[in-house]
Amino acid sequence: MSALRKAQIQYDNLLPPPVSEDDLAEIQWLEANAENLIRGSVVSWGIRADRGEVSQADLYKAVQDHVNQRQIDGEDKKDALGQLVIAALGYSTSSLMMDMAIYLLGSKTALKDIALELLKPHAAKAVAFQEEQDRLEQRCGF
The missing domain is CATH 1.10.287 (Helix Hairpins)
Incomplete structure (x- = not known):
């Protein structure tokens, strides 16, 4: 077997890099909440001063900006x-x-891509908040 063929087989059998549980949780949060945002829900996380949200108004603006840019282009x-x-x-x-x-x-898929881009900067914080809420609920026996 030639060196080129061996290299091709090795390349073909490469696995994607492992995904950590944190990354997986963020991906799941993003997917679920992008769909919620598209369907009309406000996506929120945190409490009091740490509270954040992405609203329909944010999505409308992002879509409008996207469409306007496509027209400009x-x-x-x-x-x-x-x-x-x-x-x-x-x-x-x-x-x-x-x-x-x-x-x-x-x-x-552009609408979902736009929703994902709006939510990505907040995924880690939202997942951390949800994990903390889950730990508190377990401690309190809820």
Whole structure:
């Protein structure tokens, strides 16, 4: 077997780096709360001075900024924003609305990606807060 073939086999069998439990908890928090945010919930964590949240207003602004930037970059070659507004007023089919919204965002996953980006800076703190709450509940017997 050639050295190149051996190297290819070794490369093909590489495993991804291990994921720590902390990283896994953050990933799970991000996934769950990105979906909650998209569905209209406010995502919050902490208490009093350590309290934080990401609201629908934050998501709306981030989506608007994303769509505006795509238009500035010349990505809206179909005048999709105009089509979307007209469709939302009831002058077109709802499938056109979805198609134009996805086109403006750039992909079907862009909305979730935007929600994840809004939440990422807060994941470690939110998970640490939840773990502390869980420990307190166990101690108190809840």
